[in-house]
Amino acid sequence: MKLTSVTYTSLARLDLQTDDLEDIHRSAREHNALDGITGLLVFNGTHFLQIIEGAEDAIEDLIGRLRQDTRHTGFEIRDRRKVEARSFPDWAMELVRVKAGYFEARETITDRLPDSVPEAIQARLFRMTELISRMEFPN
Numbered sequence: 001m002k003l004t005s006v007t008y009t010s011l012a013r014l015d016l017q018t019d020d021l022e023d024i025h026r027s028a029r030e031h032n033a034l035d036g037i038t039g040l041l042v043f044n045g046t047h048f049l050q051i052i053e054g055a056e057d058a059i060e061d062l063i064g065r066l067r068q069d070t071r072h073t074g075f076e077i078r079d080r081r082k083v084e085a086r087s088f089p090d091w092a093m094e095l096v097r098v099k100a101g102y103f104e105a106r107e108t109i110t111d112r113l114p115d116s117v118p119e120a121i122q123a124r125l126f127r128m129t130e131l132i133s134r135m136e137f138p139n
């Protein structure tokens with residue numbers, strides 16, 4: 001069965017606390033385990049970058065909930081594609097906290113990624129990480 005993989009970026013609510021981040025992560029893993037969704041969530045202190053993969057219906061439902069979630073704004077889909085296999089089969093949702101600077105962020109992600117993640121996915125992840133490291137706060 002074909003799966004859908006979506007990559008998006010967003011801006012965290014400005015007063016987001018560590019507790020909020022932990023709540024997001026916990027509920028994401030719980031929901032995703034039931035919904036057959038896997039992926040990773042990168043947070044660099046101001047912006048999110050998330051890859052979600054699963055059955056098309058489940059992904060569309062999640063996108064609907066994400067768009068409504070006031071803990072972030074500026075939700076923007078950067079990539080959407082059909083895939084044959086999951087890139088993160090063992091991650092119901094892995095949270096990777098990174099530094100704001102691109103090179104440090106890239107190093108942290110490289111350390112965390114399983115060797116099995118395809119190079120094309122790694123490359124997309126690095127491009128998106130660079131993008132969020134360059135994004136500025138809205139005035």
Ligand SMILES: Cc1cc2nc3c(=O)[nH]c(=O)nc-3n(C[C@H](O)[C@H](O)[C@H](O)COP(=O)(O)O)c2cc1C
Binds near residue numbers: 029071
């Ligand atoms: C940055 C971010 C990432 C999230 N990732 C997920 C996720 O992977 N899976 C999920 O079910 N909910 C995720 N959520 C939470 C959803 O937006 C939503 O609150 C949750 O699915 C519960 O929805 P409900 O209250 O309508 O049941 C995320 C929220 C944020 C802000």
